[in-house]
Amino acid sequence: MISRSTALALTAVLGLPLLAVAGSSAAAPGPCGSVSARPWCDRDLPPDRRAGLLLKAMTLDEKIGLMAGDDALGPLNTDKDPGAHEGTVDGIPRLGVPTVLMAGGGPAGIRQGPGTALPAPIALGAGFSAADAARYGRLVGDEGRRKGNDIVLGPALDILRIPNAGRGYESYGEDPYLTGRLGASWIKAAQKQGVLAMVKHYPANNQETDRYQVNAIVDPRTMQEIYLPPFEAAVRNGRAAAVMCGYNKVNGKPSCANGTFLGTVLRGSWGFRGFVASDWLAGAKNTVASVRGGLDVEMPVGLIYGKDQLNQALREKKITSRQIDKRVRAYLRTLFAHGVFDRARYRDRPQTINVAANDRTAQAIAENGITLLKNKGVLPLKPGASVAVIGSSASDYISGAGSSRVTPRKPVTALQGITARATGPVSYSDGSSLTAAAAAARRADVAVVVVSDAREEAEDLKCISLRCGAPDREDQDALIRGVAAANRNTVVVLQTGGPVLTPWRSRVAGLVQAWYPGERGGTAIARVLYGDAEPGGRLPVTFPVANAKAAKSGTVRYSERLQVGYRRYNARRLPVAYPFGHGLSYTTFGYSRLKVSGNRVQVTVTNTGRRAGSAVPQLYLTFPRSAGEPPRQLKGFTKVMLKPGRSKRVTFVLDKRSFSIWKNGWKAVGGCHTVEVGSSSRHLPLSGRLCR
Ligand code: BGC
Numbered sequence: 001m002i003s004r005s006t007a008l009a010l011t012a013v014l015g016l017p018l019l020a021v022a023g024s025s026a027a028a029p030g031p032c033g034s035v036s037a038r039p040w041c042d043r044d045l046p047p048d049r050r051a052g053l054l055l056k057a058m059t060l061d062e063k064i065g066l067m068a069g070d071d072a073l074g075p076l077n078t079d080k081d082p083g084a085h086e087g088t089v090d091g092i093p094r095l096g097v098p099t100v101l102m103a104g105g106g107p108a109g110i111r112q113g114p115g116t117a118l119p120a121p122i123a124l125g126a127g128f129s130a131a132d133a134a135r136y137g138r139l140v141g142d143e144g145r146r147k148g149n150d151i152v153l154g155p156a157l158d159i160l161r162i163p164n165a166g167r168g169y170e171s172y173g174e175d176p177y178l179t180g181r182l183g184a185s186w187i188k189a190a191q192k193q194g195v196l197a198m199v200k201h202y203p204a205n206n207q208e209t210d211r212y213q214v215n216a217i218v219d220p221r222t223m224q225e226i227y228l229p230p231f232e233a234a235v236r237n238g239r240a241a242a243v244m245c246g247y248n249k250v251n252g253k254p255s256c257a258n259g260t261f262l263g264t265v266l267r268g269s270w271g272f273r274g275f276v277a278s279d280w281l282a283g284a285k286n287t288v289a290s291v292r293g294g295l296d297v298e299m300p301v302g303l304i305y306g307k308d309q310l311n312q313a314l315r316e317k318k319i320t321s322r323q324i325d326k327r328v329r330a331y332l333r334t335l336f337a338h339g340v341f342d343r344a345r346y347r348d349r350p351q352t353i354n355v356a357a358n359d360r361t362a363q364a365i366a367e368n369g370i371t372l373l374k375n376k377g378v379l380p381l382k383p384g385a386s387v388a389v390i391g392s393s394a395s396d397y398i399s400g401a402g403s404s405r406v407t408p409r410k411p412v413t414a415l416q417g418i419t420a421r422a423t424g425p426v427s428y429s430d431g432s433s434l435t436a437a438a439a440a441a442r443r444a445d446v447a448v449v450v451v452s453d454a455r456e457e458a459e460d461l462k463c464i465s466l467r468c469g470a471p472d473r474e475d476q477d478a479l480i481r482g483v484a485a486a487n488r489n490t491v492v493v494l495q496t497g498g499p500v501l502t503p504w505r506s507r508v509a510g511l512v513q514a515w516y517p518g519e520r521g522g523t524a525i526a527r528v529l530y531g532d533a534e535p536g537g538r539l540p541v542t543f544p545v546a547n548a549k550a551a552k553s554g555t556v557r558y559s560e561r562l563q564v565g566y567r568r569y570n571a572r573r574l575p576v577a578y579p580f581g582h583g584l585s586y587t588t589f590g591y592s593r594l595k596v597s598g599n600r601v602q603v604t605v606t607n608t609g610r611r612a613g614s615a616v617p618q619l620y621l622t623f624p625r626s627a628g629e630p631p632r633q634l635k636g637f638t639k640v641m642l643k644p645g646r647s648k649r650v651t652f653v654l655d656k657r658s659f660s661i662w663k664n665g666w667k668a669v670g671g672c673h674t675v676e677v678g679s680s681s682r683h684l685p686l687s688g689r690l691c692r
Pocket of ligand 1: 075086104105153200279280403
């Protein structure tokens with residue numbers, strides 16, 4: 001058997017997670033130091049006890065030093081500089097406290113110079129697959145560690161509340177259950193790689209307009225039922241080590257000073273034992289309220305948690321040294337609990353990253369999220385068909401902008417992907433001339449118009465038509481219309497970070513939503529168009545028929561309450577372009593034999609077509625009317641691959657929470673509920689009653 005110290009050295013050299021050797025407790029001092037000189041280095045003691053012992057040995061200055069990050073410049077360079085970290089909290093060598101490094105870009109990959117640029121989180125949302133979320137989280141954790149980080153700043157579990165949300169592409173869509181399932185799975189997998197996940201932006205951070213000041217007014221029931229469940233799942237099921245509070249205010253108080261959410265809910269009800277860090281630069285707003293409210297670490301540097309501010313607050317007796325200890329304890333405890341004190345620091349060894357494997361994962365996740373919205377027999381493309389690729393977006397790498405944008409190593413554009421895969425002639429017209437584009441379309445068997453929007457952090461879209469979602473590009477709506485008039489076999493490929501208006505949808509033969517598909521997006525798009533891969537996605541967000549009002553500044557009342565996304569469209573029976581959960585396959589599926597027994601629901605899914613493909617059976621629950629809930633809420637989903645003619649019996653188990661509503665606490669609703677199962681929130685062929 002190898003000794004613990006050899007194992008530690010090996011894990012450091014090989015870049016493996018420490019977890020593989022945790023548990024073997026030999027006497028040799030670890031990186032923390034000797035137990036006799038530093039009793040908190042005793043790995044056999046529980047994390048709280050170790051934190052307590054360490055706190056006793058610390059000076060006030062040392063404690064205050066851990067309450068804020070120490071690198072203001074790193075975050076400015078992470079897109080280009082492989083050596084820059086998004087966050088750094090210096091350690092205390094005297095006491096064996098390690099320096100902690102944080103990687104940016106968390107929700108969509110590691111932003112630290114070029115890296116694996118994964119499909120945007122919204123594409124993962126469209127995958128409806130907890131297994132894919134685990135692959136995604138595993139990759140981010142692995143790459144983060146191999147680039148020398150202890151913490152990754154993701155995932156982002158804010159609900160896509162407004163269709164034009166600038167950061168909508170970083171979300172998993174508009175449903176709390178889907179978001180929570182994927183988020184927890186992502187976090188577990190990332191943390192298994194030996195890094196800590198920092199889930200963000202807690203809570204109710206749903207718009208970019210006025211993002212540093214906006215005050216979201218959310219009633220308790222809406223908060224608990226719509227905006228908090230993803231975070232609750234991240235903490236309870238995913239065991240997230242850290243939480244990032246958002247820039248915004250909630251019900252009048254800054255998120256990073258909000259005792260209700262940081263204290264009562266997060267640490268109280270959910271039993272969170274990790275630490276809370278502020279969003280970068282403007283998250284923390286007020287020294288005293290943040291210390292009292294539950295913010296442990298200000299990032300990326302101490303503006304309100306600087307030495308002067310904290311000492312002054314202590315002098316003026318507005319905060320106590322016990323409160324300081326509480327904050328520092330949360331941070332230290334987390335590092336102890338996750339083995340950060342007891343392992344060699346991760347070295348920045350990007351050369352150990354399995355780039356080829358990560359490229360394949362990025363591509364697979366893109367394919368699994370590509371969502372086929374419409375297909376009038378045009379797809380998959382026929383072998384040998386001549387294709388006119390049209391639109392400036394086809395020859396660009398399309399992604400969202402902001403802190404989660406990862407610089408791709410070798411991106412594949414849609415044009416490159418299609419050209420490489422095609423078996424017939426391919427022409428390209430960049431869309432700057434409608435006449436030229438229409439002429440190219442006329443000459444080809446099929447026209448593929450590639451269009452995109454431009455979502456970014458710090459700004460919401462003015463509206464969600466292509467015209468105003470990507471004002472710097474050609475008039476993409478006009479382009480689609482013109483091309484569709486020239487060639488009836490027109491396929492539109494959307495690369496957008498959220499919903500988009502599709503007023504031309506009846507004129508095109510095919511409509512494919514590829515989201516921001518990441519570095520291998522072009523290959524994934526081509527494989528789906530040619531039928532090498534199936535379109536695996538389903539909409540995690542409703543595609544509306546009209547624009548919503550632009551986001552407001554100042555006070556924003558969440559007056560729609562529970563009627564967020566598809567809940568609203570269904571409650572009010574409003575028309576949509578494509579409903580939540582929708583996505584076609586290259587085969588067809590039948591749903592039969594619904595059986596409800598107790599809280600178990602079973603259905604049979606059959607591949608009734610001629611190709612293999614994945615079905616995504618979805619279970620929606622409608623509460624008894626008296627509960628005052630919107631109808632048809634997603635409470636279960638799964639993804640099953642079926643060969644032609646094959647069936648599978650699928651079981652959904654509904655837990656007590658599925659039937660519960662928030663009324664000053666979770667209350668299970670009795671009476672008869674309607675259970676519906678099918679392929680989208682508006683296609684539910686099976687229906688039964690579940691009485692409790
Ligand atoms: C974003 C966070 C991000 C941080 C550091 C902020 O602007 O809101 O999501 O983690 O920057 O990259």
